[in-house]
Amino acid sequence: MWPPPSVFPNRMKSTMSETTLKGIENYLRQRKEQLITRLEKVQQDVTAEHSADWVEQAQERQNDEVMDAIGNESRVELSRINQALERLERGEYTTCSQCGETINLQRLEAVPYTDLCIQCASAAD
Numbered sequence: 001m002w003p004p005p006s007v008f009p010n011r012m013k014s015t016m017s018e019t020t021l022k023g024i025e026n027y028l029r030q031r032k033e034q035l036i037t038r039l040e041k042v043q044q045d046v047t048a049e050h051s052a053d054w055v056e057q058a059q060e061r062q063n064d065e066v067m068d069a070i071g072n073e074s075r076v077e078l079s080r081i082n083q084a085l086e087r088l089e090r091g092e093y094t095t096c097s098q099c100g101e102t103i104n105l106q107r108l109e110a111v112p113y114t115d116l117c118i119q120c121a122s123a124a125d
């Protein structure tokens with residue numbers, strides 16, 4: 001029999017990793033839906049018809065700025081999620097984009113958008 005069973009000491013571990021990765025992927029997809037919904041709402045609010053009253057107009061402009069800031073934040077997060085999902089699809093999600101080492105799963109659970117291992121991330125700081 002080749003290879004002997006003893007070359008698979010990590011068998012249990014890799015099954016657990018797949019479960020964790022699936023959980024992260026589900027989280028990313030859910031988060032993406034949330035952000036898309038939020039961005040659509042922001043878009044509707046910003047493009048809503050403005051009042052003729054100039055006092056109300058000023059308030060609306062202020063509101064638009066807040067909504068813009070929320071929108072920008074959401075767009076940044078959305079693009080990071082899309083990148084993470086692409087990396088998942090290519091099977092590169094757990095590979096550090098800098099040194100090519102495997103990124104610790106606990107780190108990915110904590111920071112699901114990262115593409116750097118802990119060593120490269122702390123070197124970048």
Ligand SMILES: [Zn+2]
Nearest residue numbers: 096099117120
């Ligand atoms: Zn690295």
